[in-house]
Amino acid sequence: MSWINLTALWKIVVFGLIAGAGLPALFAGGLYSLSLGPNRARAAAAGGVAGSDGGDSDVLVGGSIIGMVIAVIVFLIILAAIGWCVYEIYTLGHPAPAKK
């Protein structure tokens, strides 16, 4: 009879960080990878200084083939991870009903 289920707590914190902060970070990595290439330098030169308030270019694709391929792979991994999580929750969430 404990008040706090510590096992559940640490699982929620650790998996929460992995899924809740890790997956969007992976997405950010994908965006970064997508932005690599000649277009980005041009966009920056055209006034959108990277990371500053002046950046009004919203071009996402930098033009590097390898960058794009990596980005696509990363985005697919994220989708697969979400799908897998949802599936896990589905199987966990349908326990056999208690005895009648």
Added chain:
Amino acid sequence: MSNDTVLVLVVITALCFDFTNGFHDTGNAMATSIATGALGPRTAVAISGVLNFVGAFLSLAVAATIASGLVDTGKVTLTVVAAGLAGGIIWNLLTWLLGIPSSSSHALIGGVIGSTMAAAGGSAVLWHGLVSKVVIPAVLSPVIAGLVAACGTWLLYRITRSLTDGARRHGFRIGQIGSACVVSLAHGTNDAQKTMGVITLALIANGTLAKGSNAPVWVITCCALAIALGTYIGGWRVIRTLGKGLVEIESPQGMAAESASAAVILLSSSFGYSLSTTHVATGSIIGTGIGKKGAEVRWNVAGRMATAWVFTLPSAAIVGATGYGIAYGVGGTIGVIVDLIILAALSGFIYWRSRATKVDHSNVNADWTGGVAPEQVPAEATAA
């Protein structure tokens, strides 16, 4: 025979609660996407409605907690459930009128506990279950969500620091659509189950289902529909407070907040914690404010919310107990009907009050000027 009439009334009331749950909580999933412009307001609520419907079918762990982990099912009668639901609905509508994102779950649980105590005394409440599965998660979950969101926000800005601001905004707006969808799914999974749990509780109380049964399929389907409809109607007042009131949000923060909420809600529901999606979403949004340099959290708005959170369980319990008192005083089926007539009258009154300071899809993103009602509308009612 009369018992069946009461059962039908209880199921209808429960579905009404589910509906208020939906529109009260649309903001948890969609507020940040609407605030950053990732999704148009109407598209957002439509997508959220559909995903809430799907999410309701995903898990039954939380329904089991509500149905058997909080009160002694042997002491619960249909009248108790009806009065408890009335307590939950009234608290939900009041907080919606004030634009406070309070917890629908706590409103429901508080209502049911209040009416159970009025009917059978404090010993009928499983206090250990209440504290370990509801109160402690309520305190911890926003903190965990805030932590996850703060880490996420910091990482997102760090990783994309070489992108132009425009590209970053554009990219994360796309990402936000995905994360908002997962939150809606999570909301359906967690919140629709609460009503399923209550209807299951009523069916057990009536002897229709055996003790310890899972929610039947028709219950799951009806609850899924009710919460989806409620979500689609959209609780614009709460969306506004969450999206505009707490922190001025940019799209990377929106995505971080939503991902954190989704992860914490889904993980907790799979452990059977009936935590409040509202508390989690609020914690996440505050977390993104903390995680970004120079962002400002409006702590006075956050403080007002936290106050409402503390009061939610006891207030709904008092309304639930009063409801039980009235129903018991009048007696029998008529007593329940009297309760529900009072409930309908009060709901109508609250709706009428809300018309004075209307918030809808057209003005939901208006600049925050200190209250939920946008400035151009005469705002005396909601400022209090």
